[in-house]
Amino acid sequence: MEALAAVLGDPALAFPLRLSLRIAVATLCLHATLGVALGWALSKRRWPGRSLLDIAVTLPMVFPPIVLGFGLLMLLGRHGLGGWIETGFGAGLIFSEAGVLLASVLVGLPLVVKPVEAAIAALPANLAEAARTLGHGEIPIFARVILPNVAGALGAGLLMATARSLGEVGVTLMLGGNILGRTNTISLEIYNAVTVGEFRRALVLSAALGLFSTLVLIVLRRRAPAP
Template identity: 55%
Template sequence: MLDLESIQAVLAEPLVAQALCLTAEVALATLAIHLVAGLALGYALAQRGWFGRGWVDALVTLPLVFPPVATGFVLLLLLGRRGLVGSWLGEHWAIEVVFSFWGVLIASVLAGLPLVVKPIQSALEAVSGRLAEAARVLGKGELEIFLRVLLPNIRGALVAGLVLGLGRSLGEVGITLMLGGNVGGRTTTVSLEIYNAVSGGEFERAAALSLVLGLVSLGLFAVLKRLGAV
């Protein structure tokens, strides 16, 4: 039976503590990247008529419709030590993506990015035309229009996207398995620890970790929603 004592025992395990720290670091980095990339891509996709828009839209949406393990495999071929991008990163920047923090971060960002971009894109398409045109008539520049006119009007969509994206990223397993490799103490997130516990028949351990991850997720969501309501 799951109780406070058993939860404390699970959290005291070194591998679990490392997984919690890694998950927290990845979640915060993912949130920052989602904020910047989500706004940039959402704004770009809300503008119609530019060359390559359809391809960018398809690439952003792909993680929603493509199986996570298959997505991870494609990324492994690209970012692996012998991959087209991975070999270049290793040769010129001494960066190894696979089986590293960077692999886990990339998996987290890509898993949740579509859920951030799409609400922002839809909100901008709904408000950008009339509000932006009115601001231009008043002599405002494009950056000022975005920061002072459009951004306040899409705050709800932005927060909703960040909440959805973070939730998807925290639960990511398939892409992370491929890029991070599930190396205990290095690239194992809390979600992967739950996966490992279930695979090993340690259901009480899995339940304790699921409860902790759920509470952390609810706390982060509450903070984001509070920010969106201010």
């Protein structure tokens, strides 16, 4: 207990905790909006570019995180698109909080998009058709008919994506740079602790993230319908 209190009471953890919380909240908002929009788009079959979008969304699920992170580092660095971004906006994505946010969004996005896509595709077509015959437009139909029917899939996806994003290291390390006091998240603090031999610190932080992931699993199991 003393070791636990010593680690959790360390002032050096204040910044990673605040950063991780900010990133988690921002990621949740982006996942909720992008997840629904992309899930809806991918649920529609046979439109130009759908396969490419599906690959781009799904890739973070199967691609090694460190390889994906390195590819994005090359693409978004100063010698790639990052140079244009920095010129246009006065700041780049790499080695910044924006890079950490981008990594968090990318690794968790498939866990939101794919369940929403499947849920929308499984909806009976006559639900929307009936609403159209009553004179409702596409936006009201989406908000009042489709969205409530996929809320369960969206909620489960958001829970899984949040747990996945909080534990992300590979892509975050490449895009954020693990700069102390600037881009070091809680998951990177575990990495830092291991590299300097502070295994007790790494154990406590790992247990905290592991407990959060376990709670997510328990919530998902309780939400799942009985067989």
